[in-house]
Structures are given as structure tokens and as C-alpha cells.
Amino acid sequence: MNSALVRCAAALLGAFAAAGALAETVDDYAWAAPIALERPAPFQRIALPPAVYRGMTHGDLADLRVFNADGEVVPHALEPRALELSTPGTPVAVPLFVLGTAADSGRALNLRIETRTDGAVVSLGPETGRPRGPAGAWLVDVSQLGQRIRALDLTMNDPTRQFSGRMRVEASNDLAQWRTLVASAPLLQLQAEDHELARLRIEWPATQARYLRLTWSGSPPAGLREHVFDAARVEPVPALVEAERTWLALDAPQVHEVGGRHEYHFALPRAVPADRLRVEPPQANSVVPVEVFTRERPDAQWRSLGRHSVWRLTEDGAERRNADLPLRPAGELMLRPDERGGGFGTGVPAVSIGWVPHALVFAARGTPPFTLAFGRYRADPAAYPIDGLVPGYGKADAATLPIADARLGESAAAGGDARLKAPIDTRRWMLWGSLLLAVALLGAMAWKLSRLVATDR
DSSP states (O other): OHHHHHHHHHHHHHHHHHHHTOOOOGGGSSEEEEEEESSOOSEEEEEOOHHHHHTOOOTTOOSEEEEOTTSOEEOEEEOOOOSEEEEOOOOEEEOEEEOGGGOOTTSOOOEEEEEOTTSOEEEEEESSSSOOOSOOEEEEEOTTTOSOEEEEEEEESSTTOOEEEEEEEEEESSSSSOEEEEEEEEEEEEEETTEEEEEOEEEEEEEOOSEEEEEESSSOOTTOSSOOEEEEEEEEOOEEEEOOOEEEEOOOOEEEEETTEEEEEEEOOTTOOOOEEEEEOSSSSEEEEEEEEEESSTTSOOEEEEEEEEEEEEETTEEEEOOOEEOOOOSEEEEEEOGGGTTTOSSOOEEEEEEOOOEEEEEOOSSSOEEEEEOOSSOOOOOBOHHHHSTTTTOTTSOOOOEEEEEEOOOEESSOGGGGSOOOOHHHHHHHHHHHHHHHHHHHHHHHHHHHHHHHO
8 A cells, every 4th residue: 555655646746747847839828920931041030010019928028939840949039129220420512602811710700691591501792892812711501400510521623633731620600609620630632643642521529510610720732722622511420310119009998087087097018118109189189288107017006107298280281299208118008187178078099109129039940930939928038148149149340140031920829818817827736736645645654554553462
């Protein structure tokens, strides 16, 4: 009897250990989508669409796996998301006016200057009736650019002319007060047999200005007192622009009335890293002050994200709306409008959330096709750091292995919605069963021992 009980307990414990060691399968996840490879490469990249985010339950994307055709999990990583992008500072052609001897460095211009209401220079003329004189200074109109600038490129009137000199660059916003950007910048254009050396670019720390004045630093180069430059381009500072967001319209809200005020509750997909919010009033020509709240769980406290004015106005047949509002990832969203102006009026607001999607990179190990599986209540993070998966990733001096772009197909049910719910904890029940069996075994051994003692007596 003892040996039978021991064998039974060992078998149960072995089954418990085996259950914990089972490898994952696609059916362990609620959804699956096929991955189509565009070209062979050791690493493949897929962008995660809204359907994937909506099907997951973990905000850290822990319930994501990539399987090969043999059912094996392959390594994957998530690329860093760029929330802002730097646009290159492309040189822009700007008007160049010849001032002649009418400009004195550091002083106001002794000219009659006509400008438009937006500040653009229309024409220049001498303040008196006398001729302007030879070209000794130039005025560059950058008032229409509206950006900080950091460099100026000049174009020679005669590309074959040789010269060497130094130029002073000053900046102004009103053509009266000037400040020096560069006191003495070298300019030259030289030729020797088949070789040419040219430097017609002047750089300075990024600055905001509407006008630039160019004068020779010291005496002008020999033979250059007539017209020299006939075109100019300025280079703006690279600007940061927001990365394009993916947008998801939320389901209709639940409307609650609390203390005579209406509250609009929206459910948010937990895995979406939303950072932008769009609120569209139901009626045109609406302006609604509203306070935005979020919380992680139904039993958590609401946290205010601030008060904003959302509006939807019609002008000349076109609609204008307020800028996108800031948001943070959460489980629930609440809008509390100011009711003094009627709140949102008739109907409910249309709300959308925006975010920069992740790109998933995986090692194309094993036999294709590959499958992305996602959506599981109980899942541990499995993503590698991107530089730990792809050798040399992000290092300019390293030979980074290529990453090919793949396409993600339509998702379909794998394990189904049951995988999104808390499963029966079989491990816990097996553990309790093992403990109860062990207690029963000890009780049986004690009972048999007591019988043996009684028999000996």
C-alpha cells in the first residue's frame, strides 16, 4: 500500500512539473496573423496595426509571440519609437538686394525701404536723389521664412571670377537695430589649372531674424566693387515635427449624471500607447470647455490631465477643429464638460486616440511561413532588447545586419476569446492536490504503523 501511494504521489507531482514545462503554441493566444516575407533576410520587421493592439491585454506587449512553421517560438524585439522626427534644413532661395555704399556696418540703413504689411521688402531706393554707388553691401530678406536660420549660401554673378576676402553678417528684425552674427567670415573662389577652390557659405549659431545685412570686413577684394553676387539661399535649422500617428475611434461612451453634470466614460485598449486625443463635438459651431481624466482600473481614482477647450467651427464651407490633446496610456477615459454653455448639446462626442505604432523585429529562424500570435491573459515578457537581438543595431560604425520589411496579414481567431480571460489555475489545483495526497499518504502510513504496534502488543 505504501509503495502504491508513493507511486501515485510521484506521478501526480511529475504531471504537475510537466504541465509547467509545456512549450507555448499558437493556440495559447487568442489571435494569430500570417506574416508574408518580401525578401530573404536574417531579420524581418513588421508594423503592429490597431487590430493587434486591440487584441492584447498587456500594456507592455508581453502577450506577443512569433512562431515558425514548425511551431517554434522565434526571438523578437521591439524597435524604439520616434515620437518626433527631425526635418532637414533645406536651403531656401531668398531675395537679395544690392545696397551699394548706402550701408554702414552697425548702423541703420540710409535708404528708403518699402515693405509690405507682412514685413517683406518690396523695393529699395536711395534716401536722396544721388546714385547709390558701387556694390559694397547687400540686404537679404528672410522675413517670409518664419524659422531660425544658421547659414547663408551666395552665388557669384561670374562663376569664373577669382577673389578672396572676408565678409561681415548682421541680423535685424526692424531694419533699424542690427546685431553681428559673423564679424569676419572668409569667402573665396580660386582656380588653378584643373582645380577649383570655392567657399561661398557663411555659418553662424542658429538665430531668428527677418533681415540680414552683408558688408565687406575691411577693404573689398580688388576688382569687386561692382555687382558680385546675384543670388542667395539661407539654410533653416532642422525642425522637429511630430511623427505620424495611427488613430483609433473609440466605441460610444457610457454617459453618467453626477451631481447635475454629465460624465462620458470610454474604455481604452490597454495595450495602446496612446499619447494624443481627438474630441469632436456632435454639432457644428460648438465650443466646449472640458476636463480630461484617466484611470487604470474601474476601482482606481480618476486622474485629471487638465482642462481644454474643444471646438468644431464651420467657415466658408470648411470645418476647423482644435489641435490634438495630450493623453497618457490608461484603461479608461472620462470627459467632464462645462455645462454652463450646454455641454456637448445633443448627442455624444466622437473620440479617437492616436499613437506611434511599434515595429516588431524577429529572427527568421526555422521554416517559414511565420505567424504572429497575440492576446493572452497570462503571459510573461519575451522581447529582447533590440541591440541584443540585432548585432550592431544603432551603431554607425558597425556592420548592421539587414532588416527586411514584411507584411502582416489579416488576423483570425486562434485560441479564441477564452485566452483573454483569467484561466483556471491548474497549477495551483495540482499543487493543492499533491499536498492533500501527501497528507493522505502520511495519514495512511501513520494508521498502518499504529496497527502494527497494536498487533505486536
